Amino acid sequence: GQNIDQPTEMTATEGAIVQINCTYQTSGFNGLFWYQQHAGEAPTFLSYNVLDGLEEKGRFSSFLSRSKGYSYLLLKELQMKDSASYLCAGSPSYNTDKLIFGTGTRLQVFP
Amino acid sequence: GAVVSQHPSRVICKSGTSVKIECRSLDFQATTMFWYRQFPKQSLMLMATSNEGSKATYEQGVEKDKFLINHASLTLSTLTVTSAHPEDSSFYICSARGQGVGNTIYFGEGSWLTVV
Secondary structure (H helix, E strand, C coil): CCCEECCCEEEEECCCCEEEEEEECCCCEEEEEEEEECCCCCCEEEEEECCCEEEEECCEEEEEECCCCEEEEEECCCCHHHCEEEEEEEEECCCCCCCEECCCEEEEEEC | CCCEEEECCEEEECCCCCEEEEEEECCCCCCEEEEEEECCCCCCEEEEEEECCCCCEECCCCCCCCEEEEEEECCEEEEEECCCCHHHCEEEEEEEECCCCCCCEEECCCEEEEEC
């Protein structure tokens, strides 16, 4: 199978740091994506990790460990506008254009 | 700007009718596009892979005759929901891998379908 698991909901305070974890079955995936999705809108691309390690992009960073089947998205200096769903998605090695999505994590940022 | 465009963004149709949703790649050719469906408060579920010039590949549990996919050109894929029912009401999104735009996968704006 190609299950991708994320926590369903998280809450955090404005200005804080939050880490959203994603675990997946190690076989068959070639790269992990993170997308942000506000309610009623299409997902927007945040990051893509194909190699192990941390990728930093402004307030957002994403980490991947292929051997452990583990990724996380780190959001720093949280803002109210960061309240959204965060989707972890794997790209199967048999078709790297395809995305298999996790359940998504709904993050709510409080003042 | 958007690299993948969908139309219409919102559509309401009567139960039993058919509705077509278009997905266009802008400024690049996409031999493969993907169609997803998303119910409220749920994640995206892949419905099918749209292949230019050949039949679409459907995911398990997706009815081929109900969700017709046509990929007639390298920049356009269409999804037609036939004999729509209220349970088909959902958010439909397409995606394509960009070429020369960071090589990432981009989504269209999505199409809200409401069947009444």
